[in-house]
Amino acid sequence: MFSRQLAQLPAPVFASTRHFALTTFLVTTAVSIIGCGGARAADGDANEVLMKKLAKMEQRIEILEAELKQKQTASAEKQTSSSGKNGKPAMVQGSPKDANAAALPDQPKDAPDKPAPKSKPLDVATPPPDKPILGLAPSPVAGLSIGAYGEIKFGAMQNPAANGQWQNGFDAARFVLLPTYAITDNIIFNAEIEFEHAGSGFDADDKLHGTAEIEQLWIDFKIVDQFNWRAPGIDLIPIGYINQHHEPTQFYSVNRPELYNGLIPSTWMAGASSVYGTIADGLTYQFQASSSIEDFGGDFGLRTDANTVPPFPIGYAPGISGLDALALSKPAKGDFRQLSDTVAYAGRLDFTPPVLPGFAGSISGYFSPDVTPRGAYADTGALLGRNGVAMFDAEFRYRVPDTGLELRGEYV
Structure with a gap:
């Protein structure tokens, strides 16, 4: 069995x-x-x-x-x-x-032990990364960027011509365009175009007496960190802090500090060329050659076709005085209408010591061997000789870490 x-x-x-x-x-x-x-x-x-x-x-x-x-x-x-x-x-x-x-053979798609395929999410554009305040959108042209800022003032101002009376008013002080173009990684074009006091106009109904001018126009050639060349153009004179950084957010008052309304004729720019670079960590330099300031404060139309001051006894206002300091001495920037052949020199050292966080400062100087314009004369008609000008500036800024306190000081 x-x-x-x-x-x-x-x-x-x-x-x-x-x-x-x-x-x-x-x-x-x-x-x-x-x-x-x-x-x-x-x-x-x-x-x-x-x-x-x-x-x-x-x-x-x-x-x-x-x-x-x-x-x-x-x-x-x-x-x-x-x-x-x-x-x-x-x-x-x-x-x-x-x-x-x-x-085992493949299970059918509707098998109970196999999860249903997830629906494809809708295509949603990835949000762009955070951009700086002046970079609202990517540039349509590679290497090109355009910045801008403006300054508008409302309020009351004391008018010396009205016996010190306070008068309400408004001023479209300035609108500035800042185009920059990287021709290559080492060749950078930069410009600053400024419209002041709502611009200029010629019609009576415009009621405009402002300006439209080029404040900066140059090309940088980046060579090495220690040495770079700024080709001839219109550039800021490297003296003081506010003259280099004159945006309204760089000072605490409505108007620029008094030092920069005469003693340093901000915004002080001229036809110039310079070299600059880094000496060490936290220490940079700039050396510049530029058109000299001129002791001529008269209207541009008073210059003769020979590029001299108007002949005696017409007279002309000084560009350098005890009342206005250097406020009216900036040279002409176009049409070969400068009244002097003199080349002036300026130098600057900026330091931000790593051992002292929050501290920064600079020392700078300016020298012109002759500020006397062609054909200059005294009140008596006697011709004036050579007259040089030298300036020195030292300033510091200290923002106390982890506080809202900043200390500033400057000597000119």
Whole structure:
């Protein structure tokens, strides 16, 4: 009876039988055999035969497991080869459970154990990174940037011509355009175009008596950190702090400090060329040659075609005086109408010591060997000789760290 039961066992099929099905089959067979053996426990010979059969069955199970593992390995290698040819990622081999899962056919898309694909998010433009206040939009031309600032004043002003009376008023003080163009990484064009007091006009109904002028116009040639050249153009005279940084946000008063309304004729610019660079960490320099200031304060139209002061006895206002200091002495910037051949020189050292955070300062100087214009004469008509001017400036700024306190001092 036992031998007939063994003879009726079906032969295993490897190609389509899963590992768990084979395991169930083997366990069921083993339990059946053990049950049969328990029924004949009294028969010693039968038990011995049963033990031999069990040993053979164990060997058979081991053989079946080895063959199944071999087929699984071959199937995984075939999938890896096929994935490599199709450009799709291959399944990573893992435990036999993972391998059996890989051998299963693809589940339908609506299978309950597979999450539904997420809907594609709408295309939303990535917000641009933070930009500086003067960089509201990327430039349509690579290397080109345009800055601007303006200054408008409202309020009351004391009028000396009206016996010191306070009068309400308004002034569109200035509007400034700052175009910059990087021709290359080392060649930079810079300009400053300024409209003051609402601009200039010639019609009576415009009621304008302002100006429109170029305050800066030059090209920088960046050579090395220690030495760079600013080509001839219109440039600021490097003396003092406010003359170099004269935007309204750089001083605490409505108008510029008194030092820069005469003693330093801000904004002081002239035809010039300079070299500049870094000497050490926190220490920079600039040396400039420029058109000299002129001791001529008269209207531009009073200059003769020979580029001299008007002849005696017409007379002319001085450009340098005890009342206005150097306020009217700036040279002409166009049409070869300067009244002097003299070249002036200016130098500047800026320092921001790393050992003292918040502290910055500068020392600067200006020298003109002759400020006397062509044809200059005294009140008596006597011709004037050469007269030079030298200036020295020292200033500091200290913003106390982690506070809103700033200390400033300047000597000219």
